[in-house]
Amino acid sequence: MIDVDDLIALVRNYNPNTNSELIARAYSYGMEMHDGQVRHSGEPYFSHPIAVAAILTEQQMDDATIITALLHDTIEDTRASYKDVVDLFGAEIAELVDGVTKLTNLQLSSTETKQAENFRKLFMATSRDLRVTLVKLSDRLHNMRTIKAMRPEKQVQKSRETMDIYAPLAGRMGMQWMREELEDLAFRVLNPEARNSIIRRFITLQKETGDVISKITQDMMHELAAAHIETEIFGRAKKPYSIWRKMQEKDQGFSRLSDIYGFRIITESEADCYRALGAIHQRWYAVPGRFKDYISQPKSNGYRSIHTTVSGRDGKRVEVQIRTKQMHEVAEAGVAAHWSYRDGQRVENPFAVDPAKWISQLTERLDQAQDHDEFLEAVKLEMYQDQVFCFSPKGDVIKLPRGATPIDFAYAIHTRIGAACVGAKVDGIRVPLWTRLKNGQSIEIITAEGQTPQATWIDIAVTGKAKAAIRKSLREEDRDRFITLGRELARVAFEHIGRKATDKALRTAAKGLAMPNMPEMLARLGSAEITAREVVAAVYPDLAEAKGEEIDGRRAVIGLRPDQPFARAQCCQPVPGERIVGINFKGQGAVVHAIDCASLTRYEDQTIRWVDLHWHDGKHPANHAVTLDLTISHAAGVLGRICTLIAEQGANISDLVFKDRKPDYYRLFVDVDLRDAAHLHNVLTVLEADTDVAAILRHRDASRDHAQHALDEAQT
The missing domain is CATH 3.30.70.260 (ACT domain)
Structure with missing residues (x-):
């Protein structure tokens, strides 16, 4: 367990002006509050908050975030109260600790509908202060590193939750290193045989080919030195889970899988990035379709880099990422780059983007979703998909998930354009609406008066915004029919228990189900969003449960x-x-x-x-x-x-x-x-x-x- 002096030393390494007295006070308070508590492994419980704080020092976080890590379980698991934390450490830290507590209490691995609602709450909470998310992600990382102490069924639950929610969230926020480690730790629990098999194949491959990474690194260094470009080069084999996912997506065995090695070239300037790219492509064959320029078109989280794949030594495909030192700092830290300190000052990195804007926009847009499943679907689409960049006829850049169609493009411009869409032109050529868009294409949407969204568009659209708008339109169009059907279903259900579905009874049921009014309840009943049993139970719970002598x-x-x-x-x-x-x-x-x-x-x-x-x-x-x-x-x-x-x-x-x-x-x-x-x-x-x-x-x-x-x- 790291002692207080060592922890303060870790913070001082990047922030000499740290408030060491306040950190020491938080350390002592946390140790006192957790006194007598132990983890599943038998270690003192306070070793966990200290480890979380240490992970955050690696991201060079501010004092408030480090102290929040030390105290993040006090309100939930000890006699400490919110008021106590305010009195001792101030309102800012108390708000952060309370935010982490609320995120911890979300049951993100429950049923799908509840999971969707909790996902909504998670994003609402994180939109207020992203440091809450950073502490929670670091908390999950340490728990996954020590997961072997948990019961087997608990390991599976936590690993699935990590794979589905926390790892993609870390990746979407630019913290790729954390995403990869979370995925690998979860993969170790969920499919240990597959992971061990990949590791064994790597060992065999190294015996057969030697140290490929070192050889390719030397080749690249030689070419770039000859071009008089100052660089640092880092090579590595990709993580087992990344390889496993690629094997599943391409339906290929390990022996047929290429580009399992990745290299990063760090240059002094943006111009050197393109010069390095030219040198690499001049020496090795570029693989068609595997080039992405995120320097000229950055990702929404601030990520900038050039990606290319080339056929390297002995024909092996290798992925190469080229970026400047400042770009590399943002690529490694992701959202944490916004709060990073160096020499006691906040780092002024021109590429660091405030990720609160992304989450704020996401929550604002997805808060309009009327259905839990729609929300969860939209969030997962936002988190898991990479992006393509297309142009409107006016030259505006529209960012869309990979695999998006002209319908997604139309709705990205405006809901009215999407609803009236009847066709599209890609680079001047008329294409079907289900065409998958590619980077750099120019899209023109053809509209017509009187056109309304079609039910088949649900399967064509990819973005959450488009799907939600289409469903809303279809729901409004079918609303009268669903209300009529819902009233008939309610009539039959009430007659089944010897009662009548009067307007008064239905209004009572709507109130009991927290619906805004009776027509809304009937529409949801008609569209199968709720069941007739739920409507009956809202008015006659005893009759709904006790009709006849039924077996328990x-x-x-x-x-x-x-x-x-x-x-x-x-x-x-x-x-x-x-x-x-x-x-x-x-x-x-x-x-x-x-x-x-x-x-x-x-x-x-x-x-x-x-x-x-x-x-x-x-x-x-x-x-x-x-x-x-x-x-x-x-x-x-x-x-x-x-x-x-x-x-x-x-x-x-x-x-x-x-x-x-x-x-x-x-x-x-x-x-x-x-x-x-x-x-x-x-x-x-x-x-x-x-x-x-x-x-x-x-x-x-x-x-x-x-x-x-x-x-x-x-x-x-």
């Missing part, structure tokens, strides 16, 4: 140990009345599969984990979701009638997703909540008898078992 869901399955938890497998979605078998998972209880489920082949050689189960006799509640694959005629009123038929069978629609839209038919997946196999048979029979239903199947998807299988592999 906790004892629906017979054959388990007392109090042993269980869950239905999502791949086969077994329902009461069907033959079932259980698979035991360490620390997770049993997962119940249908006896004919294809996923069971994964456990054929692990018969000790199999449990003979059967359903409890009696009336089960209608809460067993089954996915139906429906193909229906594209005609007015068909979808409404299908939903009514399902409701008339006493079944609720919990989700509805369109999979394919054609001029003459729709194909959709409908999640229906059912009691048992007989209930399923009734619903299938009624729907199959309808003349507008072209095909109906019970959808089963073995890939839905992937998450549980990954957890199982991690545990074993």
Whole structure:
């Protein structure tokens, strides 16, 4: 554990004017508050805040951020209060500590809808002060470095959360080194065999070829020296996870994978960057399509560099990044460059961009999203995608995610332009709206009066802004139809419990569900955003739960140990009345599969984990979701009638997703909540008898078992 003098020395290395007395006071206070607390590893708990502070000194952060790291768990885990921190260390530090506490309390690995809402809160919180995010990222980095002390299931949860949220967030904020380390630490937990395999292949490759990095570095140094360019060159092999991801994307084995080595050339000036590029391209063949100039077109987080890939020694592809020293500082520090100190002064780096602007713009735009899933989708698109730069006819540069289409371009200019889009020209040539745009292209959008967004655009658009605007337009267009359908679904649901869906009852339900008004609730019910059961429960919770003598869901399955938890497998979605078998998972209880489920082949050689189960006799509640694959005629009123038929069978629609839209038919997946196999048979029979239903199947998807299988592999 680093003592207080060593920590202060780390800060003094880059900030001689540091307030060492305040840091020492925070160190003593944190140690006192955490006295007696221990980590999973058995170490004193305060060793963790100190390690987080040390990580932040590597980023040359200001005193307030270092002190926040020392105190970041005090409000949450000790008797210290917000007022105590204000009195002892001031309002600025108290606000930062409180911000980190709030981020820590967000359950980012919960269900998808809740995850989306928490993601929204995360971005709202970070838009106020990005230093909160820096402390949280450093906190997660140290926790991942020491993750082996946690329970296996907790390791998997934290690693998945890190891979999905924190690593991309670090990368999007320009902290590429942190992203790579977080990904590698999570990869070590989630797929240790794949990581070890890549490392073994690297070792074998080094034995066969020798120190390739040293040889290529010397070659580059020789060429640049001959061109009289002063440079520093750093070479490295790419991280195991980066290689693994590339293998998956390109569907190639390790032996066929190229450019697994990367080199950085650091020059004195911007002009030298282009001179170095010329020298490299003159000596080695440039790989077509692998050149990016982020100096003339910087990324939104301030990143500047020239990227190129060349065929190096013995034909090996190597990636080369060329930048100046100042550009390199921003590339390494990312968002932290905005607060970095040197010799007691804030660094004036001309390329450092205040990342608060990016997050502020993101939150402002995405706060307009009316749907949780839309928000999460948009955020992930913003974080994971690289960018392309296209030009409007006036010469304005429009930044878009890689893979964007003319529809995304149109909405990026203005929502009105996007809605009225009927076609596009790329470099003067008319192209389909699904064309993927490339760097440097000039885009002209063709519009027409009376045009409205089409449902098929959802699948064509890539940006969150475009998708949200299209969905909003479609929702408004279909609003009257959804309200009518919602009222009918509510009528059937209320009659099912012997009540009437009066306007007063529906207004009461809307109020109970925190909806702005009754029409809004009916529209969401009609569009399957909420279920009829939720509407009924908002008015008559007792009747909704207690209709008939139903079996307690906790004892629906017979054959388990007392109090042993269980869950239905999502791949086969077994329902009461069907033959079932259980698979035991360490620390997770049993997962119940249908006896004919294809996923069971994964456990054929692990018969000790199999449990003979059967359903409890009696009336089960209608809460067993089954996915139906429906193909229906594209005609007015068909979808409404299908939903009514399902409701008339006493079944609720919990989700509805369109999979394919054609001029003459729709194909959709409908999640229906059912009691048992007989209930399923009734619903299938009624729907199959309808003349507008072209095909109906019970959808089963073995890939839905992937998450549980990954957890199982991690545990074993």
